[in-house]
Amino acid sequence: MTTESVMTEPQRTRVAPTVLAGIGAFVVVGVYVLISSIDLGLWTSSGPGPGMFPFAMGGLLVAMSAIWLVQELRQPTETASGVDRGLVIAVVVSLALLAAVMDLIGFQLSMFIFLMYHLKIRGRRGWVSSLIIALAGSVGAFYAFNYGLNVALPTAGITVLNSIGL
Amino acid sequence: MDTLNELANGFASALTWQNLIFAFLGCLLGTIIGVLPGIGPVAGVALLIPLTMNLDATGAIIMLCAIFYGTAYGGTITSVLLNTPGEAASAITTIDGYAMTKIGKAGAALTIAAVGSFVGGTIATLGLVAAAKPLGELGLLVGPPEFFALMVVGISLLVALAGKSMVKALISGALGLLISMVGIDPVAGAPRFTFGSDNLLDGVSFVAVIVGVFGLSEILSYRKDSKAAAVHAPGLRSLLPTGTEWRRSAPSMARGTGIGFGLGLIPGMTGSVSSLLAYGAEKKFSKHRNELGKGAIEGVAGPETANNAHANAALIPLFTLGIPASPTIAVLMGAFLQQGLTPGPTLFTEHSEIAWAIIASLFIGNLLLLLLNVPLVGLWTSILRVPASILTALILLFMVIGAYTINFNVFDVFVMIGFGLLGLALRHLDIPLAPMVLTLVLGPLMERSLRESLEISQGDFGIFVNRPISMVLIGVGVLIILSPLLKLRKPKALNEDPET
Amino acid sequence: MTRTRIAAAFAAAALIGLTGCGANAGAANNAGDDFPRKGKSIELIVSFSSGGAVDTAARLVQPILEKELGTNVEVINKPGAGGQIGYTQLTSAKADGYTIGATGSPSVVVSPLDPARGAKYTRESFQPLGRQVIDPTVIAVQPDSPYKTLKDLLDAAKADPKSMTASTTGLQTGEHFAMAQLQETTGAEFAPVHFSEGAAQATTAFLGKHVDILVANVSDVTDLSKQGKARVLGVMTAERAPSLPDVPTFKESGYDIEAGTVRGYSAPAGLPDAVATKLEAAFQKAIEDPTVVKKMEDLGLQTSYLSGKEYQEFWASQEEDFKKVLPLVQKTD
Numbered sequence: 001m002t003t004e005s006v007m008t009e010p011q012r013t014r015v016a017p018t019v020l021a022g023i024g025a026f027v028v029v030g031v032y033v034l035i036s037s038i039d040l041g042l043w044t045s046s047g048p049g050p051g052m053f054p055f056a057m058g059g060l061l062v063a064m065s066a067i068w069l070v071q072e073l074r075q076p077t078e079t080a081s082g083v084d085r086g087l088v089i090a091v092v093v094s095l096a097l098l099a100a101v102m103d104l105i106g107f108q109l110s111m112f113i114f115l116m117y118h119l120k121i122r123g124r125r126g127w128v129s130s131l132i133i134a135l136a137g138s139v140g141a142f143y144a145f146n147y148g149l150n151v152a153l154p155t156a157g158i159t160v161l162n163s164i165g166l
Numbered sequence: 167m168d169t170l171n172e173l174a175n176g177f178a179s180a181l182t183w184q185n186l187i188f189a190f191l192g193c194l195l196g197t198i199i200g201v202l203p204g205i206g207p208v209a210g211v212a213l214l215i216p217l218t219m220n221l222d223a224t225g226a227i228i229m230l231c232a233i234f235y236g237t238a239y240g241g242t243i244t245s246v247l248l249n250t251p252g253e254a255a256s257a258i259t260t261i262d263g264y265a266m267t268k269i270g271k272a273g274a275a276l277t278i279a280a281v282g283s284f285v286g287g288t289i290a291t292l293g294l295v296a297a298a299k300p301l302g303e304l305g306l307l308v309g310p311p312e313f314f315a316l317m318v319v320g321i322s323l324l325v326a327l328a329g330k331s332m333v334k335a336l337i338s339g340a341l342g343l344l345i346s347m348v349g350i351d352p353v354a355g356a357p358r359f360t361f362g363s364d365n366l367l368d369g370v371s372f373v374a375v376i377v378g379v380f381g382l383s384e385i386l387s388y389r390k391d392s393k394a395a396a397v398h399a400p401g402l403r404s405l406l407p408t409g410t411e412w413r414r415s416a417p418s419m420a421r422g423t424g425i426g427f428g429l430g431l432i433p434g435m436t437g438s439v440s441s442l443l444a445y446g447a448e449k450k451f452s453k454h455r456n457e458l459g460k461g462a463i464e465g466v467a468g469p470e471t472a473n474n475a476h477a478n479a480a481l482i483p484l485f486t487l488g489i490p491a492s493p494t495i496a497v498l499m500g501a502f503l504q505q506g507l508t509p510g511p512t513l514f515t516e517h518s519e520i521a522w523a524i525i526a527s528l529f530i531g532n533l534l535l536l537l538l539n540v541p542l543v544g545l546w547t548s549i550l551r552v553p554a555s556i557l558t559a560l561i562l563l564f565m566v567i568g569a570y571t572i573n574f575n576v577f578d579v580f581v582m583i584g585f586g587l588l589g590l591a592l593r594h595l596d597i598p599l600a601p602m603v604l605t606l607v608l609g610p611l612m613e614r615s616l617r618e619s620l621e622i623s624q625g626d627f628g629i630f631v632n633r634p635i636s637m638v639l640i641g642v643g644v645l646i647i648l649s650p651l652l653k654l655r656k657p658k659a660l661n662e663d664p665e666t
Numbered sequence: 667m668t669r670t671r672i673a674a675a676f677a678a679a680a681l682i683g684l685t686g687c688g689a690n691a692g693a694a695n696n697a698g699d700d701f702p703r704k705g706k707s708i709e710l711i712v713s714f715s716s717g718g719a720v721d722t723a724a725r726l727v728q729p730i731l732e733k734e735l736g737t738n739v740e741v742i743n744k745p746g747a748g749g750q751i752g753y754t755q756l757t758s759a760k761a762d763g764y765t766i767g768a769t770g771s772p773s774v775v776v777s778p779l780d781p782a783r784g785a786k787y788t789r790e791s792f793q794p795l796g797r798q799v800i801d802p803t804v805i806a807v808q809p810d811s812p813y814k815t816l817k818d819l820l821d822a823a824k825a826d827p828k829s830m831t832a833s834t835t836g837l838q839t840g841e842h843f844a845m846a847q848l849q850e851t852t853g854a855e856f857a858p859v860h861f862s863e864g865a866a867q868a869t870t871a872f873l874g875k876h877v878d879i880l881v882a883n884v885s886d887v888t889d890l891s892k893q894g895k896a897r898v899l900g901v902m903t904a905e906r907a908p909s910l911p912d913v914p915t916f917k918e919s920g921y922d923i924e925a926g927t928v929r930g931y932s933a934p935a936g937l938p939d940a941v942a943t944k945l946e947a948a949f950q951k952a953i954e955d956p957t958v959v960k961k962m963e964d965l966g967l968q969t970s971y972l973s974g975k976e977y978q979e980f981w982a983s984q985e986e987d988f989k990k991v992l993p994l995v996q997k998t999d
Contacts, residue, residue, distance in 0.1 A: 022595045026337060033344060033359075040351075040358060048620045050351040050358060053613045054344065061340045068333045083590065088386045091562070092583060095382075098566065099579035111566070115559050123555025133556060137563045151571050222740070309876030350754060352746040353862050354837055355783035367754055367786055506716045506743030512870055516716065610746075614862070621859040622831050622876060 015072045023072070026065040033058030090122060106156030106166040112138035169299050176522030179224065180530055185523070188225045189531045192232025193538055199233065200240015201546045205561060206254075207237040207494045208603065209381030213564060215373050215501050216571045223505040224520050228527040230501050231481070232534075234494060235287060238437060238477040239535050242279045242470055243546050246272055255437030255473045258445045262458060262465025269461050273543075274407035278415050278463055279470040280539045286423045286475030287532040293427060294482045294525060298514060301486035308510075310618035311629050313488075315639035317612045320433045320489040322643040325601050327435065332647070334597045342602035345370055346609025353617050365577040372500045374569045375606060378582040379599055380493075381565055383589025385558060407463070414454060415467035421447050422471030429472075430479025433491040436600075437476045444472035478528060484509050485521065488611075493603040500607045508611075701763050701941045707738035709759075710931075711767035713752025714835065714864030715745040719801060719885040719965065720929060721864070724768045726961050727798070727931075730952035735944065745863040748836020749773040750785060757787035761934040763941035766795065769932045773839045775985045779992055780838060789981060793937050796949040797930035797972035797980065799962060801883035802903040803844040804913070805832075806896040808875060816900040816919040819879075823854035832879035833872055836862035838995050840927035841881040844902060846994035847923050856881075872896070883927050884909060888966035902926065909966030928984070930977050946974050 033054050040051030098114045115134035119125045125133075145151040156162040179185065199210030211233055218226035241256035246263035259279070266275040308316070325335040348359045349369030360366040407415070425447060426440040448468040449455055458465050480491040488510025490496035502509050513521050539546075569582040592599060605612075623629035631637045702708060710728065714720045724741050731739045744752035752767065753774055759765035769792060778785040805816070813819040823830060834841035837860050849855050859877050861868040865886045872880040873895060880887065880896060888909045890896040898913045902925040906915055916923045931949055933942070950971060952958060959969045972980060 019595060022591065022597075029344070036359065040356060043625075044354075048617045048625075050354050050356045053616065054347050054358065057340045057343045057347075061337060061344070064333050064337045064340065068331075068337070071331075071333065077596070083387060083594065087388060088587075088590065091382075091386060092587065095562070095566070095583050096580070099576045099583070102570075102576050102579070111563065114566075115563065118559040118562065119555060123553070123559065125553070125555060129556075133559070137560065141563065141567065145567065145571075152574065153567070153570065154574075154576070306870070306874035309871055309874050311876075350747050350751050350784075352751065353860060355747040355750045355777060355780075355785065357784045364758065364786065367758075368751070506712075506745075508715070512866075515870075516866060618859055618861065618871075621857070624828060624831075624857050 015076045016078075019072055019077070023065050023069050026061055030058045030061035030065065034062065094118065103154050104157045105161055107153040108138045108142045109156070109161065109166050110138075111141070169295060172518060172522045173295060173526060175519065176524075176526035177529075179519065179523040180228065180526040185225055185228050185527060186530070188221065188229040189232045189527050190534055190538075192229040193236045193531055193534045196233035196236015196238075197240035197243075197535075197539065197542075197546065198549065200237040200256075201243055201549055202557065202561075205381055205384065207234065208497055209377055209384065210237060211494055211497045211501075212373050212376035213381060213568045215497075215504070216568045218501070219504070219571075223507055223517075224523050226505055227502060227507070227520070227524050228531075230498055231524060231528060232531040234498055235474065235477045235528075235531060236535060237494075238474050239280065239283050239539060240546070242283070242473075243276065243539070243543060246275045246279065246466070247543075255441050255476075256470070257438065258441050258469045259466055261445075262460075262462050265459065265461035266463070266466065271461065274411055274463065275466045276543055277540055278407055278411065278467050280536050282415065282419045282422060282467045282471035283474035284532050284536040285419050286426055286471040286473070287478045287535075288529060289423050290427050290430065290475045290478035290482075291525065291528040291532065293479060294485060294528070297482050297486055298521070298525070307635060309633075310615040310622060311633055311636040312639065313510075314612060314615040314619055315630060315636035315643070316487055316489060317608050317615070318643040319639050319646070320483075320491075321601070321604060321608065321612075322646040323433045324604050326646045326649060331596075334595075335601045338592065338597050338599065339601035339605045342605030343609045343612075345375060345602075346606050347613070352610055352614055365575065368573070370581060371569075371572045371578050372504075372606060373572050374578040374581040375585045376497055376500075376603060377565050377568055378585030379589035379592070379602065381561070382582060382586030383593060385561065386586055386590045387593055388558075411463045414463050418448055418452065418464040418467040419471045421451065422468040422473075423475045426472035426475030426477075427479045430476035430491065431482055433483055433489050435476070435480075436492050437473050437480075440472040440476035441469035444468040474532075478532070481528070485513060485525075486510070488513075490604060490607060493600045496604045496607040503607070701938075701944060702735050702737040706764060707740050708735065708763070709765050710739055710741050711752050711756045711765065712741055712743050713745065713749040713756070713767065713770075713773075714743070715866050716743050718835075718865035719883055719967075720768050720770055721866075722885075722965065723798060723929060723962065723967075724931075726958050727949070727952040727955075730955050730958060731948050734948035734951050747783075748777070748834075748839045748842075748860070748862045750777050750783060753777065753792075754786050756932070757791035757934050759934050761793070761936035761938075763933065763937055763945055766931060766933045766945065769794070769930055770840070771928045771981060771984050772843055772988050773836065773927075774932075775981050776838050776843075776988050776992065779985075779989065780996055782996065783838075789985060791935050792932040793935045793942065794974045794977040794981065795931045795933055795942070795946050796953060796974055797928065797970065797977040798953045799967045799969055800926050800928050801885050801967055802901050802907060802924075802926040803840060804882060804884055804887055804898050804901045804907075804910070805848075806872075806880040806882065806887050806890070806898040808872075808878065809894055809897050811878075811897060813899070814897075816914070816916065816921070819899055820848075820852050820854040820921070823856055824852065827855035828857040830856050830878040831859050832856035832881050833868035833877045834858050834860050834881060835864050835868055836860050838992075840883070840925060841868075842995050843988065843991060844923070844925040845881055846991060847925060848921075850991075850994060851923055852921055885965040885967050907966055908968070909963075928980070930972070932977075942974070 037051035037055040037058060041049035042051045042055055043049050094114055094117055098110050102110045112134050115137045116130060119130040119133055142153050145153050156166045195214060199205055199207060211230060214233055218229050241251055242259055245251045245256040245259040247267055249260050249264040251257040251260055263275050266272060321339060325332060325339055348366055350367055351358050357367060422444045425444045429435045429440045445465060445468060448464045449458055452464045454462055454464060480495050483489045483491050484495050484499060490499045499509055507517055566579055569578045570576060572578050619629050630640050710724055712721050712724050728739050728741055744755050756767035775789060777783055778788045807813055807819060813822060832845060842858060845856060845858055856879060861871060865882055869886055871877050884907045887896055887898050891898050891910060898910055900916045900919055901907050901910060901913050902916050902923050904924060953969060953971045962969050
């Protein structure tokens with residue numbers, strides 16, 4: 001278990017900053033849970049209260065983070081290789097924008113733009129294939145889900161757009 | 167012959183054309199998920215849950231089960247043809263499977279793998295039939311304290327087996343439990359951790375969390391240097407293996423079934439462990455062991471049989487005890503719960519018709535997989551020729567639709583994005599994701615049974631050790647957690663388990 | 667560019683496959699005149715787990731509703747917190763008639779009254795569609811219990827309070843109130859165990875002998891009593907329940923208590939009138955359907971239909987009654 005990682009890397013290095021940040025975040029969450037579960041009530045006249053189980057979990061989270069920190073200080077582990085920051089930002093921001101405007105301009109238009117961004121701009125595909133796939137995934141999916149599966153995807157909240165069928 | 171009777175009724179209901187279509191669609195989608203490298207079985211099953219929400223309980227579960235064991239086969243295809251496993255459990259198959267492709271025997275390898283999967287899956291399902299009745303009858307002995315203790319055992323096994331660090335596994339487990347507590351307290355009705363948001367009153371949507379943590383974070387952690395697989399049209403000279411190949415495969419399939427079935431019953435064991443051990447068994451016991459690595463049929467037959475026997479055997483603890491043995495099964499259990507079915511001993515008393523229909527569909531589905539896969543191999547490989555950017559865009563499209571349609575609310579799309587980032591962070595910190603899914607699903611059940619137990623005992627925690635069944639179970643759970651302190655070492659194969 | 671063409675074809679094929687080629691026409695969004703849209707299914711939320719009496723009743727009316735409304739009706743179980751989780755979901759759904767729910771009182775009336783529960787809804791958030799039955803509360807013991815009569819049991823509970831555990835279907839549900847009233851009038855105190863998912867879980871725990879006493883409704887114990895798996899000691903009605911002719915009422919045994927769970931169906935408030943009218947009519951047909959009435963009788967229940975408006979008035983009067991006894995079942999820290 002924990003001893004295994006020790007064997008791989010005998011030399012001492014510093015604890016990776018991301019690991020420290022992670023441990024810190026877990027401790028913060030754990031402490032927040034501990035405090036708010038006391039407010040919820042650990043025990044009531046009718047037995048265990050709504051706060052008891054979260055309290056135990058908050059405590060576990062804090063305790064485990066503390067042990068992890070000690071392990072890291074004694075023997076820092078290698079962190080997994082870095083992430084492709086550009087990709088993460090592109091995907092997350094585009095998804096968030098999509099979700100933010102979906103109710104306003106409707107599923108079809110927002111998803112069309114989203115797909116075009118990922119296919120044409122990020123994926124550098126040709127115009128024809130990008131357009132075909134983006135249309136199938138937006139307008140096609142909308143009609144398929146709405147009328148085929150009776151699953152209603154959002155229509156535009158803006159009246160002008162709504163009236164032209166988006 | 168009560169069991170046979172009920173199984174016959176189950177077949178009658180599983181063989182209606184709707185349910186056959188659901189099983190067929192499930193096998194098809196499951197195979198696609200298995201083939202696609204970007205999306206694993208956990209996220210794949212979670213992603214398809216919203217599609218099944220409008221079906222009746224039987225149809226929905228039949229389809230999701232089919233997706234589940236479909237993925238177990240889909241991963242094989244890419245292992246054999248491309249030397250890239252579609253999912254972790256098929257990783258070991260690449261060694262001899264790809265070697266067989268290079269010498270032009272890809273067709274035989276795929277056919278043997280399909281037959282092995284069918285054999286393993288069917289025998290494991292027979293085990294489920296045999297176990298269902300006796301274990302179901304134990305149902306009434308399982309009161310709230312025993313139920314709680316059972317879940318403690320399940321979680322401690324998964325924590326102990328997941329990854330290298332138990333501390334990290336426990337962090338993951340605690341996070342899952344905390345996420346499951348958001349929303350209205352299932353006992354007293356008080357809102358917890360909702361931060362005043364109405365959207366959170368019903369809790370954080372399970373599907374959005376899983377799709378985010380397993381699916382989106384997978385896409386986010388793509389690296390530029392992970393090169394796209396080069397697809398060569400494999401020489402499918404003939405799909406039919408030779409007589410010698412059949413004869414050589416039979417004992418391997420038998421060994422694989424035994425290993426997969428046995429390990430599948432143990433919560434926390436993933437399919438990759440079974441296939442690794444099955445390969446190890448071939449190395450040790452096969453008559454042709456010196457050919458292994460150079461394209462020996464045994465190296466495909468053993469692991470692939472074990473993989474599918476494992477997948478189907480893992481359904482036994484779910485159906486009879488309500489314990490999900492792996493993350494994928496935990497997702498499946500979440501789907502059961504959303505359909506108003508609580509897996510476990512009471513499933514056979516309260517919903518025996520549905521339960522038996524699902525079991526019958528497992529037999530049918532395994533047969534469908536066999537019929538579906540061999541002729542459609544060409545289609546699956548053509549999916550792999552789809553460029554990565556198009557696949558990514560389409561997967562993102564389905565994730566957004568899946569998250570949105572849970573509650574018809576963009577809030578769940580944001581939840582998915584947030585948990586995608588959390589999943590990325592956890593991957594980066596090398597924290598295993600499996601315990602989190604398990605506790606996410608089990609959390610509400612665990613808390614409820616804990617509080618019911620303490621109401622029964624009027625606050626005395628002794629109830630968990632005063633009752634014999636729960637005492638034994640809690641003892642086992644504690645032993646498992648303490649085992650690393652006692653220097654009990656786990657088999658080496660577990661540390662190589664790429665799924666955890 | 668064959669690869670992209672394959673990709674595009676695959677995408678298109680996937681979408682066509684998903685639709686099942688069913689393009690239904692007509693999607694006007696008028697004020698409910700076209701309700702229910704053909705092919706769009708109606709969700710009927712049951713706030714308790716499957717297997718209980720609420721669930722059974724909902725599944726009995728479901729096929730008739732489907733026939734009357736001409737579309738699919740799906741029963742969906744959303745158990746937890748003694749009904750509150752399902753009620754929250756019901757009242758936060760769009761008031762378009764496609765989401766309706768089974769409602770049981772007192773839980774639906776009482777849960778918004780206790781601030782500790784933080785309920786998102788009030789009684790006004792519901793639009794009642796019709797009342798189906800009153801299911802009287804009963805008290806039952808294990809078949810091998812030493813207590814043969816209600817008096818034996820209550821005396822024992824009075825002598826040694828909280829020595830016996832008794833099931834409810836959740837905090838502040840009908841069973842919990844009945845127990846509180848029992849304590850108030852007789853001094854007999856049980857230790858309540860709240861099975862907040864519903865009667866199915868409570869009954870299972872009782873059968874497994876994990877709780878001593880089953881406080882439940884007539885429909886829950888009718889079969890158990892016949893099979894000798896539970897000894898029903900008393901029923902909290904003015905007259906004996908037809909399905910349990912040998913069981914005395916509490917009044918006969920000298921305790922003046924009447925209690926029960928009242929069940930019906932509601933929608934989120936604010937339905938368009940046309941939709942409400944259609945749904946109410948469909949529910950009346952379904953509830954009064956002879957086969958449904960007969961099946962309810964088999965469960966031990968007398969159908970007592972009330973229209974939406976009457977059901978609402980009934981709730982108002984219940985609310986007044988329960989406000990007085992609420993402090994008995996509020997938890998204290």
